[in-house]
Amino acid sequence: MVTFDPTLLxxxxxxxxxxxxxxxxxxxLSPLRAGASGVRMQLGVDGGRPLxxxxxxxxxxxxxxxxxxxxxAHWDHATLTPASWAWAIALGPLSSAALCALGVLLWRGGGELAGPFGQALAVFAGLQALVTAAPVHYPAWMGLGAGMPSDGRQLLxxxxRRQRAHA
Known part of the structure; x- marks a missing residue:
């Protein structure tokens, strides 16, 4: 039986x-450590002025x-080594996977609020880790970032390119 839980929602x-x-x-994190300039983060969808x-x-x-x-996430790529750039891209999905694990721990051992929050975090961050690590270009049906390469696609x-350069 499925029940409606407004707290979980x-x-x-x-x-x-x-x-x-x-x-x-x-x-x-990696661009900051390398001294990159123009480091910025955007939360939310593209378009229009920031709120x-x-x-x-x-x-x-x-x-x-x-x-x-x-x-x-944006930064000046010219200041990064290829390895630093790869770490910058890989740390996104890796952090999502770590948050998923934290969510599972909260879900399993949490109380009245921590349990539902852990469940939501585990599901959201787990899906985020999978979607961003998959080596794809985001499809139009996703609506956000259509055609953009995922983190996994950028790493692949x-x-x-590195393999061709060394061949």
Whole structure:
């Protein structure tokens, strides 16, 4: 029997905002460490002016309109080595997988609020890890970032270019 749980329903937007924020912030860790300029994060869908813009250390954060299940990370690529760039891309899906594991722990051992939040986080971050790690171009039906390469696709293309350069 399926029951309606308003608490769980409210946890999904919170878990989604946390998961997208952590995923995008993880992308900028390697560029920040390498001293890249122009480091920015975007939370929310493309288009229009940001609802809010603020700085967290050296990172400019643009908050776009809801839904927050999309985001972007930007930096000056010229300052990164190929290995640093690959880590910058890989850290997004890896952070999502780590958040999924944290969500499972909260779900299994959490209480009245931590349990539903853990469930929402595990599901959202797990799907985010899978979708972003898959080596694909996002299809138009997703509506956000249609045609853009996933993190997995960017890593595969990067590896193939490096292989051709060394052949």
């Amino acid at each position: 409210l946890m999904y937007p919170l878990a989604g905002l946390l998961a997208v924020s952590v995923h995008e912030f993880a992308h900028v 809010a813009r603020f700085r967290v250390g050296q990172v400019t954060v643009d908050v776009r309109r809801f839904p927050f299940w999309a985001g972007r 293309d990067h590896w193939q």
